[in-house]
Amino acid sequence: SQTIHQWPATLVQPVGSPLSLECTVEGTSNPNLYWYRQAAGRGLQLLFYSVGIGQISSEVPQNLSASRPQDRQFILSSKKLLLSDSGFYLCAWSGDSLLPADTQYFGPGTRLTVL
Amino acid sequence: AQSVTQLDSHVSVSEGTPVLLRCNYSSSYSPSLFWYVQHPNKGLQLLLKYTSAATLVKGINGFEAEFKKSETSFHLTKPSAHMSDAAEYFCVVSDGATNKLIFGTGTLLAVQP
Numbered sequence: 099s100q101t102i103h104q105w106p107a108t109l110v111q112p113v114g115s116p117l118s119l120e121c122t123v124e125g126t127s128n129p130n131l132y133w134y135r136q137a138a139g140r141g142l143q144l145l146f147y148s149v150g151i152g153q154i155s156s157e158v159p160q161n162l163s164a165s166r167p168q169d170r171q172f173i174l175s176s177k178k179l180l181l182s183d184s185g186f187y188l189c190a191w192s193g194d195s196l197l198p199a200d201t202q203y204f205g206p207g208t209r210l211t212v213l
Numbered sequence: 214a215q216s217v218t219q220l221d222s223h224v225s226v227s228e229g230t231p232v233l234l235r236c237n238y239s240s241s242y243s244p245s246l247f248w249y250v251q252h253p254n255k256g257l258q259l260l261l262k263y264t265s266a267a268t269l270v271k272g273i274n275g276f277e278a279e280f281k282k283s284e285t286s287f288h289l290t291k292p293s294a295h296m297s298d299a300a301e302y303f304c305v306v307s308d309g310a311t312n313k314l315i316f317g318t319g320t321l322l323a324v325q326p
Contacts, residue, residue, distance in 0.1 A: 104256075130312070142257075142303070142316045188256055192312065200245045200307040202314055204256040 100125040104189050104205040111212055117162075117176040119208050121189030124170065129191040130199060131172040133164055136207075137185040148172060184212045215240045215306045217287075219317035227325045232276075232291040234320045236304030239285065245307040246287045247314070248278055252300045260302075263287060274298070299324045 101124045111117060123129055133145040144157045146164035154164050161180060165173045172189060187208045193199030220235040238244060243265050249257040261272025268280045278289045287304060304317040 141318050144313060147313070186254070190257075200309070200312045200314075201247070201259065201262060203259065204249075206256045207254070209254060 100191070100203065102189060102191055102203060102205040104187075104208050106208060107206065108209045109211070111179050111210065113181055113212055114178050117174070117179050117183070117210070119174040119187055119189075119210075121172040121174075121205055122170055123191045126170070126191065128169060130193045131166060132190040132192075132202060133172065133174050134188040134190065135185045136188060142188070146174070179212045181212050184210055186210075215244060215308050215315050217246075217304045217306045217315060217317040219302075219304050219320050221320050222318065223321045223323070225323040225325060226294045228296055229293050232289070232294045232298065232322065234289040234302050234304075234322065236287045236289065236317060237285050238287055238304075238306050240306060242309060245309070246278075246280065247305040247307070248272065248276070248287075248289050249303045249305060250300050251303065251319075257303065260289070294322075294324045296324050296326065298322060 103122050105120055131148045134142045135145055136142050146154055146156055148154050148166045151166055151169055162176050189205040190202040192202040216239045218237045226232055246263040248260040250260050251257045260276050261270045261278055263270045263280045271277045276291045278287055280287050301319045301321050303319050306315050
């Protein structure tokens with residue numbers, strides 16, 4: 099069966115420091131991958147999605163970036179964190195050969211606090 | 214364009230009583246609709262999905278939802294609430310062209326003992 103992992107689970111970082119969050123999916127191949135941010139009182143915001151290795155689409159302009167170095171690995175990065183980057187970051191996957199592409203399955207999330 | 218509206222931001226029920234979480238959708242074609250649940254500091258878990266095969270969709274943990282095209286509604290129900298049902302629930306529609314998900318603003322369900 100498919101599983102999705104995210105780490106770290108929680109992170110406290112100072113303003114201006116770099117960021118790297120990792121998401122990996124097991125038990126599937128060539129999935130679509132997504133990064134969302136959930137800020138307090140603001141719902142879920144799609145940040146990036148990827149349909150394949152090296153293919154990244156950005157949904158909103160920001161100081162974050164994403165990369166997909168391997169088929170089942172999705173990384174969210176920043177060179178310099180802002181206070182407004184605090185939130186709960188969720189990775190999701192969809193669309194392998196057995197499951198429909200419109201159904202997304204979410205990871206456990208990373209709670210990021212920028213001080 | 215597709216959209217969903219969750220009509221209640223907070224719902225409070227007593228344990229053992231029925232749950233009703235309301236969602237209306239807007240779509241130019243037959244949509245794929247979902248309900249997800251999120252417990253505090255956890256990821257989103259898929260409860261159920263509607264894909265036009267049947268208007269009454271049964272999900273996990275005793276939840277079900279009925280697709281009513283005439284009312285453009287997709288309300289989530291459960292006959293008897295349990296304390297473990299306390300969580301935030303999201304009604305979601307899929308953009309058929311891109312498969313991106315469009316989330317409602319969420320309904321926070323509280324279950325009183």
